[in-house]
Amino acid sequence: MKNWLLFLILVLVFACSSDDKTETYEPTPLALNIPEIFEQNIISPVIPNNNPQTVEGVALGKKLFFDNKLSGDETMSCASCHSPQLAFTDNTATSDGIDGIFGTRNAMPLFNLAWNYGERFNWDGQALSLERQALEPVQNPIEMHANWEDVVLKLQNDPDYPELFRLAFKTSTITKELVTMAIAQFERTLISANSKFDKFLLGQATLTPQEQNGLNVFMDETRGDCFHCHGSPNNPLWTDNIFHNNGLDANFTDLGLGAVTGDSNDNGKFRSPSLRNLAYTAPYMHDGRFNTLDEVIEFYSTGLQDSPTVDSLMKKLDQGGVNLTTQDKADLKAFLLSLSDPSFLTNTDFQD
Amino acid sequence: MKKIFSLLAIIAALTFSSCSDDNDDNITLNTEAQTTFSFKHTWNDTEVTSADFNTIQYTNENGEMLSIERLRYVISDITFSRDGQDDIVFDIYNLVDVTNNNNTTLSLDENIPTGVYTNVSFTFGLDNEDNAENYIDLNTENFNVPEMLGGGYHYMQFDGKFINSSDAEQGFNYHAIRAVDNPGMNPTFPQDTFFEVNLGAVTITNNATFQVQMNIAEWFKSPNLWDLNQYNQMLMPNSTAQIMMYENGASVFSLENIIQ
Numbered sequence: 001m002k003n004w005l006l007f008l009i010l011v012l013v014f015a016c017s018s019d020d021k022t023e024t025y026e027p028t029p030l031a032l033n034i035p036e037i038f039e040q041n042i043i044s045p046v047i048p049n050n051n052p053q054t055v056e057g058v059a060l061g062k063k064l065f066f067d068n069k070l071s072g073d074e075t076m077s078c079a080s081c082h083s084p085q086l087a088f089t090d091n092t093a094t095s096d097g098i099d100g101i102f103g104t105r106n107a108m109p110l111f112n113l114a115w116n117y118g119e120r121f122n123w124d125g126q127a128l129s130l131e132r133q134a135l136e137p138v139q140n141p142i143e144m145h146a147n148w149e150d151v152v153l154k155l156q157n158d159p160d161y162p163e164l165f166r167l168a169f170k171t172s173t174i175t176k177e178l179v180t181m182a183i184a185q186f187e188r189t190l191i192s193a194n195s196k197f198d199k200f201l202l203g204q205a206t207l208t209p210q211e212q213n214g215l216n217v218f219m220d221e222t223r224g225d226c227f228h229c230h231g232s233p234n235n236p237l238w239t240d241n242i243f244h245n246n247g248l249d250a251n252f253t254d255l256g257l258g259a260v261t262g263d264s265n266d267n268g269k270f271r272s273p274s275l276r277n278l279a280y281t282a283p284y285m286h287d288g289r290f291n292t293l294d295e296v297i298e299f300y301s302t303g304l305q306d307s308p309t310v311d312s313l314m315k316k317l318d319q320g321g322v323n324l325t326t327q328d329k330a331d332l333k334a335f336l337l338s339l340s341d342p343s344f345l346t347n348t349d350f351q352d
Numbered sequence: 353m354k355k356i357f358s359l360l361a362i363i364a365a366l367t368f369s370s371c372s373d374d375n376d377d378n379i380t381l382n383t384e385a386q387t388t389f390s391f392k393h394t395w396n397d398t399e400v401t402s403a404d405f406n407t408i409q410y411t412n413e414n415g416e417m418l419s420i421e422r423l424r425y426v427i428s429d430i431t432f433s434r435d436g437q438d439d440i441v442f443d444i445y446n447l448v449d450v451t452n453n454n455n456t457t458l459s460l461d462e463n464i465p466t467g468v469y470t471n472v473s474f475t476f477g478l479d480n481e482d483n484a485e486n487y488i489d490l491n492t493e494n495f496n497v498p499e500m501l502g503g504g505y506h507y508m509q510f511d512g513k514f515i516n517s518s519d520a521e522q523g524f525n526y527h528a529i530r531a532v533d534n535p536g537m538n539p540t541f542p543q544d545t546f547f548e549v550n551l552g553a554v555t556i557t558n559n560a561t562f563q564v565q566m567n568i569a570e571w572f573k574s575p576n577l578w579d580l581n582q583y584n585q586m587l588m589p590n591s592t593a594q595i596m597m598y599e600n601g602a603s604v605f606s607l608e609n610i611i612q
Contacts, residue, residue, distance in 0.1 A: 042492045117492065219498035220535075221588045227498060234491040265406040309406075312421050312511040312523030315585050 027054035027168055032114060035193030037201055037236050045114030045188070051131060051181045053188060056167040061186030063164065064179055066352040069154050071098050071144035078137070078183065081107040084350045087277035088190060093288025097143040104254060106288035109281045111192040111344065112274065116241045123270045123286040124256045125243060130187055134180035148176040155179070192276055192344040193236065200338070201233055207338065214335025217328045224300070224324065224332055228313050229272045238276050238339055243269040244311045247304035247321075248285065256286065258309075268309050279340035293336060297329050384463040385612070388561040389430065389474070391448050391456045392608060393423070396569050402451050408513060408521070412572035416580045418514035418524070420568070423450040425508035425528070426495070427549075428478050432464055433471040440464050445478060447493060468555050472562065476601055477507030477546035483530060500535045501588055507546060510571070514580045524584040526571060528601070531594035542591050545598035551607040560612040570604040571597065 030053045032045055047053060065082075068074040081095040082088040088110035096102045105123050113121075119129050127133035137143040138151060155161040155174045162172035169178050199205035207215070217224040219232065229246075231238040243257045245268040252258075258267030270286045284290045290299065302320040304310075315322055324332065344350075393400045395410045400420065408419040428445035446458045477483075483504035490496070495505050510526040531545045551562060572578035576596040587593040 041486070041488055043488050216500060219500060221498075222586045225586075227496070228494070231494060232496050232498065234486075234496040235494050240494045306521075308521075310523075312513050313525060314523060317523070318520070 025167075025170065027056045027170070029053070030055045030058055032188060033191060035191060035198070037193050037198050038115070041234055041236055042115065043117070046117055046119060047114060047188065048129065048131070051184060053185050054168060056164070057169070057182050057185040058189055060164045060168045061182035061184065062350075064183050065186050069158070070138050070146060070151055070179075072146040072150075073098050076144050078134075079352065081137075081143075082110050084347075084352075085280075085345055087111060087192070087280040087344060088350075089281050091282065093283050095143070097140070098145050099142070101142040103140075103142050105286055106283065108273065109277060110187055111190045111276065112237055113190065114188040115237050118241055120241075120243075120271070124260050125271060126260045130184040131177070131180045134183045134187075135176065138176075152176055152179070190344075190350060192341045194343045195276065195339050195341040197233075197335075197338040198236065198341070201236070208334065210331045210334040211338050212335075213328070214331035214333065214338075217324065217332045218335055223322060223328055225313070225315060225322070226275075226300075226332075229311075230275050237274055239272045239274040241271060243271050244313070245269045245307065245309045246300075247306070247310045247314045247317065248289075248299075250305040250307050252307070254287065265309060268307055275336055276339045277341055277344060279337050280345065293333050294329070297324070297332055300324075301329060382466050382557065385466050385556050386459065386463050386559045387432075387556070388457060388459040388559075389427075389446075390561055390563050391427075391458075392563060392565045393450055394565055394567050394569075396567060400450075400568060402453055405451065408515065410569070412514075412569065412578060412580065413574075414572065414577055414579050416514045416516075418512050418580065420510070420512045421451075422509055422511040423568070424448060424493075424495075425510075426477055426490070426505065427458075427474045428482055429475045430460065431471075431473045432469050433473070434467070435470055443482075445482065445487070445490075447490060447495065449493075464556070466556050466558070468553070470553050472551040472554055472607075473548050474551075475546055476549055476605070477528065477530075478505060479546055480530070480544065483546075497529050497588070500537075500539065501532045502530055502539045502541065504530060510568075514584070516584075517581045522580075522584060524580055525587060526597070527588050528597045529588055529594060531591040531598070532589065533591050535589050543595060543598075545594050547598060547601055549605040554610060556612065558612040560610055562607060563609040563611065565606050565608040566604055567606070568604075571600050573600065574603060576600055 032047070032053060034045065064070065065078045068077050070077060076098050081090045083090060089107045093106060094102045094104060095107045108123065113130055121127040121130060121133040127136065138146050139148055152174050161174060165174050165178060166172040168182055196205050200207050218226045229240050229242070229244055231240065243266065249268065252268045255267045257269040258264060278293060282291060282293070284293070284296050290296045300321055301324040304314055304317050304321045306317045310317065405420050408417050410418050410420070412418060424447060426445055426447050430442040430444065432440040442460055446455050448455050450456065487505070490505050497504050497506060506527055506529055508526070508528040511524065513521045513523050516522040528545065531542050532539045533542055534540045551564070576599055578596070578600065583593045
């Protein structure tokens with residue numbers, strides 16, 4: 001009789017546990033939509049093993065990205081400085097936070113982030129993963145100026161978020177780490193590879209003679225020589241994601257990578273930005289000092305400043321640069337604009 | 353008694369397994385060997401690593417003081433030659449990145465038979481057939497050569513600064529590629545500038561590590577005394593400079609040692 005009772009209890013226990021859906025639930029895997037032009041030319045994107053892309057994680061990350069709850073006074077979201085209509089940046093030299101105080105760096109546009117193989121983010125490489133990058137702006141006193149404990153509490157008390165976290169991460173207990181993991185998942189979906197030049201590489205568009213000559217200027221070591229740092233048709237990220245001193249200043253007010261590493265050889269070095277979507281991402285450089293592409297090209301042509309850490313790839317420093325002709329400058333600009341992807345701005349997957 | 357028996361059994365097992373290991377060494381390990389290539393860099397007799405970069409501290413044969421800021425190069429097609437038998441060719445490439453200390457050691461995936469080899473060699477750069485391939489890892493490393501110069505890949509990027517004749521610091525980009533003339537839609541190639549590095553005859557008896565040395569100073573030495581004031585930047589479209597690099601490259605590599 002005792003044995004029968006024990007058997008019955010065991011059957012009931014297993015029956016109960018097999019009915020418990022939370023133990024068998026798994027978020028739905030979501031593969032990144034890798035563009036053909038990337039697939040053909042560069043190695044696979046970086047997805048951390050501990051934060052795989054899922055449908056639920058991306059949806060949660062998107063909601064968080066656009067949610068003002070992440071700021072101290074609930075007036076700002078990530079999208080305030082990283083607007084989808086501006087290729088996920090803003091249009092001011094530097095950005096103001098919730099207290100109206102401007103920072104010192106230009107907001108970086110957000111796209112193709114999973115292809116930053118070195119996983120050093122921000123202009124100065126301070127953030128060592130996309131997940132960690134998202135931790136800083138929320139608590140930065142001149143940005144979203146919030147306290148992570150308060151943010152997590154607000155989200156935990158929200159009627160929707162605990163269930164969304166359960167769906168994304170199998171726990172309804174919210175932490176700042178899970179918040180940034182979700183945001184990072186969303187950010188990795190921000191892929192831009194549908195510019196006119198991408199179509200040209202796929203045989204679906206033709207370059208104008210001006211754009212073609214601009215490409216030649218870009219690739220010519222004796223003229224633009226842009227390709228050593230900014231990619232090429234074979235590396236369609238249009239950046240090396242590496243840190244260079246490109247000759248902006250003779251004396252540094254911002255040490256860039258040097259302030260992060262503590263190595264004076266890194267002073268004045270900033271991460272090469274991608275040249276995609278320049279049509280939407282003005283102003284330019286780490287401090288937004290140039291309002292137009294013409295100013296940028298003129299800087300590289302005649303405005304280079306010498307300093308101990310200026311990259312040895314910078315040419316003719318004693319003449320201020322390579323002194324492009326007026327025609328070459330105009331053509332280079334036309335080519336650079338062919339790297340902009342209007343469909344990226346209107347992709348409904350990326351809108352609030 | 354049981355314990356004594358167990359102990360004896362363990363001792364016996366150890367003894368036999370030790371013996372059989374020795375036998376394996378003699379029979380199995382001597383028929384095949386894994387080979388590894390380790391690349392070391394020097395300025396004449398002084399070892400160079402990325403820790404030595406960014407400081408003007410080296411003097412080239414022409415008397416110019418210089419620093420190294422970036423050094424990476426491709427080696428490919430490692431070949432083991434034997435008398436009376438086909439060469440064993442590893443159709444591979446490896447980007448030795450001294451700046452980031454990546455891929456300075458390369459272990460070949462397949463073992464080779466032990467025995468006497470009349471030569472072991474590799475290619476500096478990529479031969480023309482390999483250079484026409486699409487290598488996504490080299491693309492990712494931004495190692496491409498523009499199409500107007502024939503496409504393909506750099507053989508080497510060696511960047512730094514030197515003190516020029518005006519006593520000012522100036523950048524140099526000693527970038528080795530396939531020599532090219534008439535840049536544009538139909539470039540022409542005056543001569544090949546990849547080259548074979550011969551490490552010489554070797555008898556391989558066991559797993560072997562070839563310690564290969566690049567003496568960076570040799571790039572500036574002979575047969576062409578390199579004047580950085582004349583040849584410093586924009587050397588990719590300069591076939592004269594490319595051919596000089598090719599010629600100077602002949603004495604750059606040497607086999608320092610084989611550990612086996």
